[in-house]
Amino acid sequence: VQRDLNVAVAEFTELKQQLERDTLVLSILKKLQEFDTAIKEYNTALLEKKYVAAAQKLEKARSSLKMLQSRKGFELKILKALGTELTVQTQNILYHLGDEWQKLAVWKLPPSKESSSLESVMHSELHLRTVPPKEEEIAGPPVACVLQAFAVLGELHTKLKIFGQLLLKYILKPLILYPSLQPFAEEQPDALILRFKSEEPYWDHSSPMEVFDKIKLVFEVLHKYLLNVPLEQPVEDKNDCRVTLAEQLGDMIWEELSDCLIQNCLVNSIPTNSSKLEQYIEVIKSTEEFEKALRNMHFLKGDTTDLLKYARNVNSHFANKKCQDVIVAARNLMTSEIHNTVKITPDSCVALPRLPDPGSGDHLKMQKPPQLLCNDMVNLENETKLSQYTFSLPTCRISSSVEQLMELAYQTLLEATASTDQCCIQLFYSVRNIFQLFYDVVPTYHKENLQKLPQLAAIHHNNCMYIAHHLLTLGHQFRYCLTNILCDGAATFVDLVPGFRRLGMECFLAQMRVQKGEILERLSSARNFSNMDDEDNYCAANKALRQVLHQLKRLGKVWQDVLPVNVYCKAMGTLLNTALTEIVTRITALEDISAEDADRLYSLCRTMVEEGPQVFTPLAEEDKNKKYQEEVPVYVQKWMTFKELMIILQANLQEIVDQWADGKGPLAAEFSAAEVKSLIRALFQNTERRAAALAKIK
Numbered sequence: 001v002q003r004d005l006n007v008a009v010a011e012f013t014e015l016k017q018q019l020e021r022d023t024l025v026l027s028i029l030k031k032l033q034e035f036d037t038a039i040k041e042y043n044t045a046l047l048e049k050k051y052v053a054a055a056q057k058l059e060k061a062r063s064s065l066k067m068l069q070s071r072k073g074f075e076l077k078i079l080k081a082l083g084t085e086l087t088v089q090t091q092n093i094l095y096h097l098g099d100e101w102q103k104l105a106v107w108k109l110p111p112s113k114e115s116s117s118l119e120s121v122m123h124s125e126l127h128l129r130t131v132p133p134k135e136e137e138i139a140g141p142p143v144a145c146v147l148q149a150f151a152v153l154g155e156l157h158t159k160l161k162i163f164g165q166l167l168l169k170y171i172l173k174p175l176i177l178y179p180s181l182q183p184f185a186e187e188q189p190d191a192l193i194l195r196f197k198s199e200e201p202y203w204d205h206s207s208p209m210e211v212f213d214k215i216k217l218v219f220e221v222l223h224k225y226l227l228n229v230p231l232e233q234p235v236e237d238k239n240d241c242r243v244t245l246a247e248q249l250g251d252m253i254w255e256e257l258s259d260c261l262i263q264n265c266l267v268n269s270i271p272t273n274s275s276k277l278e279q280y281i282e283v284i285k286s287t288e289e290f291e292k293a294l295r296n297m298h299f300l301k302g303d304t305t306d307l308l309k310y311a312r313n314v315n316s317h318f319a320n321k322k323c324q325d326v327i328v329a330a331r332n333l334m335t336s337e338i339h340n341t342v343k344i345t346p347d348s349c350v351a352l353p354r355l356p357d358p359g360s361g362d363h364l365k366m367q368k369p370p371q372l373l374c375n376d377m378v379n380l381e382n383e384t385k386l387s388q389y390t391f392s393l394p395t396c397r398i399s400s401s402v403e404q405l406m407e408l409a410y411q412t413l414l415e416a417t418a419s420t421d422q423c424c425i426q427l428f429y430s431v432r433n434i435f436q437l438f439y440d441v442v443p444t445y446h447k448e449n450l451q452k453l454p455q456l457a458a459i460h461h462n463n464c465m466y467i468a469h470h471l472l473t474l475g476h477q478f479r480y481c482l483t484n485i486l487c488d489g490a491a492t493f494v495d496l497v498p499g500f501r502r503l504g505m506e507c508f509l510a511q512m513r514v515q516k517g518e519i520l521e522r523l524s525s526a527r528n529f530s531n532m533d534d535e536d537n538y539c540a541a542n543k544a545l546r547q548v549l550h551q552l553k554r555l556g557k558v559w560q561d562v563l564p565v566n567v568y569c570k571a572m573g574t575l576l577n578t579a580l581t582e583i584v585t586r587i588t589a590l591e592d593i594s595a596e597d598a599d600r601l602y603s604l605c606r607t608m609v610e611e612g613p614q615v616f617t618p619l620a621e622e623d624k625n626k627k628y629q630e631e632v633p634v635y636v637q638k639w640m641t642f643k644e645l646m647i648i649l650q651a652n653l654q655e656i657v658d659q660w661a662d663g664k665g666p667l668a669a670e671f672s673a674a675e676v677k678s679l680i681r682a683l684f685q686n687t688e689r690r691a692a693a694l695a696k697i698k
């Protein structure tokens with residue numbers, strides 16, 4: 001019994017293993033049969049141009065082959081051949097689908113070299129075949145069937161990507177960039193043609209509403225004729241092909257399309273004036289409607305996109321755009337010509353806008369364009385009254401561009417008073433940035449001209465003083481009209497005043513140093529004013545003085561009516577003083593002066609005394625300059641020294657001693673004892689009288 005039992009167990013085990021092998025063989029044969037059947041049905045469907053069914057059968061065959069390949073220990077040589085066959089058939093259907101797609105969606109494009117111009121864009125067309133030929137009728141529109149078959153095969157993404165890029169480049173972006181373009185859908189019996197027509201635009205930029213309508217029309221056409229068709233059988237893992245096709249196209253092109261809409265449409269629609277911000281609600285609504293329409297057509301998914309976020313964030317964009325426009329306008333003014341000037345007088349009206357009442361709260365309304373208001377004269381309570389011009393800028397000339405720059409600053413601050421808190425802060429600091437930009441740009445951009453041209457240096461000096469003058473009170477004027485954050489003391493420009501004054505002074509002083517250098521260089525050719533009895537020496541000295549006077553007269557003319565009178569007189573006085581000081585130094589250093597030398601030196605000095613005051617012509621009216629010419633000793637420090645030197649050149653020993661008057665006379669006020677003794681030794685021979693005179697000089 002035991003032996004029979006062992007035999008039975010062995011037989012059972014063998015039979016069981018045989019059954020498992022047979023079962024596996026049967027499952028393999030069944031999968032091979034399924035593969036074969038799928039390939040046959042695929043070929044039949046392909047011949048009938050039922051591309052969706054053919055693609056599905058091909059995918060079924062692929063699934064069967066994967067199952068066969070996954071069984072380990074059962075490696076059939078036939079599987080390699082089946083894999084090759086599957087690859088061949090896949091390429092075959094893709095070829096047919098590609099061929100059909102080229103017939104069903106036809107692009108007519110301009111030559112690639114001309115694709116950027118409006119005229120060439122007008123030639124772009126998209127032809128969609130909507131009804132197949134009668135002998136080839138299949139279920140559903142042909143374009144959708146081809147795309148659905150591509151989707152089944154996993155190749156839809158590639159085709160849609162190419163289609164989406166062409167759609168963006170030749171249809172959607174031109175509609176955004178060119179206001180005159182209008183999309184036009186022409187329906188024909190077997191096709192739909194999407195092309196452009198041109199209309200004369202009213203504006204340089206289309207409004208967002210117009211652009212959205214154009215884009216929406218294109219998407220509606222694509223939705224109706226291309227992407228809104230149900231499948232005969234649902235695609236694996238997808239419930240609705242409409243969502244698949246539309247969403248795939250939307251995912252591929254929406255980011256680039258929305259960026260283009262923002263940069264070339266919404267940016268241009270941002271208001272430049274806060275009074276127009278309320279009207280922008282229409283743009284926000286139209287953006288919401290545009291996105292809602294695209295969402296209904298399944299081109300968009302989700303709630304809010306960057307496009308809508310950008311439109312809703314209009315206050316921030318308005319502030320950024322306004323600040324950018326202000327800085328650009330300011331920089332253009334700074335880089336314009338300095339020499340175009342306007343005259344500023346104490347009677348000039350200050351460009352002070354009429355500000356809102358500080359107590360009117362945050363709901364400040366925009367005022368009408370500001371009118372120029374003169375500052376009211378303030379009378380003190382006591383009998384002593386300040387002049388109405390005490391705190392006024394003296395009469396001078398400034399660049400018209402700088403006057404416009406200050407008006408821009410006032411207008412921007414006025415705009416800030418009617419803006420939201422965040423916008424108000426941005427605009428305020430933009431105005432500060434204007435002046436900081438001026439500080440950096442103007443001296444650099446106009447550097448060469450400011451160094452070479454005395455008149456421009458003077459105008460730049462005035463410009464800086466004019467700006468500093470306004471900055472003293474600019475913050476105070478707007479202090480109570482700006483947002484509370486700025487009302488606590490932050491709204492000030494006073495800290496910029498020293499920098500601007502220093503900027504103007506340094507530029508003008510640099511020009512003064514240049515002019516001083518030229519004066520000294522010209523006087524260096526006077527041969528130290530020695531040996532004037534030599535005709536060549538006398539001519540050289542006379543020529544040097546004439547050149548100095550000519551230089552001073554030329555400066556007097558170019559600075560005339562430009563510099564404030566007091567600055568003009570100080571500047572001309574300083575330069576004339578430089579010339580006189582150099583002449584005095586050279587003459588007092590002479591060791592021997594003959595009588596003829598003294599006469600000729602006196603003649604040269606008389607020329608300077610007679611013609612020197614004539615360089616003081618601060619005003620264009622000649623008769624008004626006499627006053628300043630008579631006040632030369634006030635502005636020329638060495639004037640009296642120079643005149644005393646002339647007296648010495650013509651005086652005898654006794655007259656010199658009398659002028660000294662024991663160190664109390666006018667001569668002692670201008671020269672030291674050593675200098676007077678040196679002159680006496682140079683002018684007079686060594687005699688007892690000279691020795692007596694020298695003894696009295698102490």
